[in-house]
Amino acid sequence: MTQNLTDAVRFADIxxxxxxxxxxxxxxHTPVERSTSLDGMTGGEVHLKMEHLQWTGSFKTRGAYNKxxxxxxxxxxxxxxxxxxxxxxxxxxxxxxxxxVESTIVMPRTAPQTKVDATRxxxxxxxxxxxxxxxxxxxxxxxxxxDDTAAFVHAYDDPAxxxxxxxxxxxxxxxxxxxxxxVVPIGGGGLISxxxxxxxxxxxxTRIVGVQAEGAATVPDSLDKGLPQSLDSVQTIADGIATxxxxxLTLSLIQEHVDEVVTVxxxxxxxxxxxxLERAKQVVEGAGAASVAAILGEDxxxxxxxxxxxxxxxxxxxxxLQEVLVHALTERxxxxxxxxxxxxxxxxxxxxxxxxxxxxxxxxxxxxxRSEPELDVGEAYLVFEVQxxxxxxARSLIRSIRDHGYEVSHLNA
Numbered sequence: 008m009t010q011n012l013t014d015a016v017r018f019a020d021i022x023x024x025x026x027x028x029x030x031x032x033x034x035x036h037t038p039v040e041r042s043t044s045l046d047g048m049t050g051g052e053v054h055l056k057m058e059h060l061q062w063t064g065s066f067k068t069r070g071a072y073n074k075x076x077x078x079x080x081x082x083x084x085x086x087x088x089x090x091x092x093x094x095x096x097x098x099x100x101x102x103x104x105x106x107x108v109e110s111t112i113v114m115p116r117t118a119p120q121t122k123v124d125a126t127r128x129x130x131x132x133x134x135x136x137x138x139x140x141x142x143x144x145x146x147x148x149x150x151x152x153x154d155d156t157a158a159f160v161h162a163y164d165d166p167a168x169x170x171x172x173x174x175x176x177x178x179x180x181x182x183x184x185x186x187x188x189x190v191v192p193i194g195g196g197g198l199i200s201x202x203x204x205x206x207x208x209x210x211x212x213t214r215i216v217g218v219q220a221e222g223a224a225t226v227p228d229s230l231d232k233g234l235p236q237s238l239d240s241v242q243t244i245a246d247g248i249a250t251x252x253x254x255x256l257t258l259s260l261i262q263e264h265v266d267e268v269v270t271v272x273x274x275x276x277x278x279x280x281x282x283x284l285e286r287a288k289q290v291v292e293g294a295g296a297a298s299v300a301a302i303l304g305e306d307x308x309x310x311x312x313x314x315x316x317x318x319x320x321x322x323x324x325x326x327x328l329q330e331v332l333v334h335a336l337t338e339r340x341x342x343x344x345x346x347x348x349x350x351x352x353x354x355x356x357x358x359x360x361x362x363x364x365x366x367x368x369x370x371x372x373x374x375x376x377r378s379e380p381e382l383d384v385g386e387a388y389l390v391f392e393v394q395x396x397x398x399x400x401a402r403s404l405i406r407s408i409r410d411h412g413y414e415v416s417h418l419n420a
Contacts, residue, residue, distance in 0.1 A: 173201025
């Protein structure tokens, strides 16, 4: 990477961005909360930076507002255009409304309806194009070609965007100056680039750890090859960091300022979403929970450290929340799927249901399967979906059904 790229965002740019973010109805200083539950799980002192409580539900307004105040306000530009799966969309929409220009946001057709509605609610015109972020991006960039009154606002490949996101790094330092490690989710890299640039100036001894969803990870490969790498498709529940690529600008800043980058699976992200809901009482989207997933995993050791995972977004679609909860509860065996082989006679369902009830478990659904090739004539499977208190009750329940003479398969396993 050329040196001019690493110089494209300096700490002075972040300080100037802070001066522009002078309207608390656009960007506010978000709180930090200590999590004793996570302390016990990680061996560190965990302080959650709760940026998901920002006005638009994410950090994105910081960069968008800085960009529009610096490069658009007072110019002939009357409309800004952006592409986003949701959070950047809302940030640009709010910033544009505050600055007094129109905004057109192109979102993939797969974008959660809640994020589409929220973006419109902040004053934007929303166009749904393509099946993923890349298709939406290509279309959006075409909307400003040859139009001097329109400007494109990139989600991460822009020094003004990076500097605006960097104001969050200054806040994090002010919140906990003794911080040993910060953990930051990475999509296109604008957020971690800004935060790491700020902390490299304010607290160079602080370790900066980036985390990507395994199904959308591009940074490890990009670091190995020294050039930005992209994915043809991404697959993750963390749609907020599912960009499928980074830029030369953000890669250069990551190379310069970030200490390490790790990946987490969707299963680990789902567990972190549920844990934050249960223990911290916070509703955080997959991208925002990735930082907590990282410190709970094996790749980031924070034992004895003061650590700050960044909860960067809270725009969790309810359909996705249901999917995450089902996944996590199934993994915990609080949702149990059992297949019981029976002689297809009256009373068998009632008998097995009674065993389940005796254990205090709750049947959600039950159905017969009679057409499986391994069944003999007169046999059937009963497939139960059961709520339990956890793995211990699940194992006890399965033992009891077997003790009553039934062949039972644990379909979760």
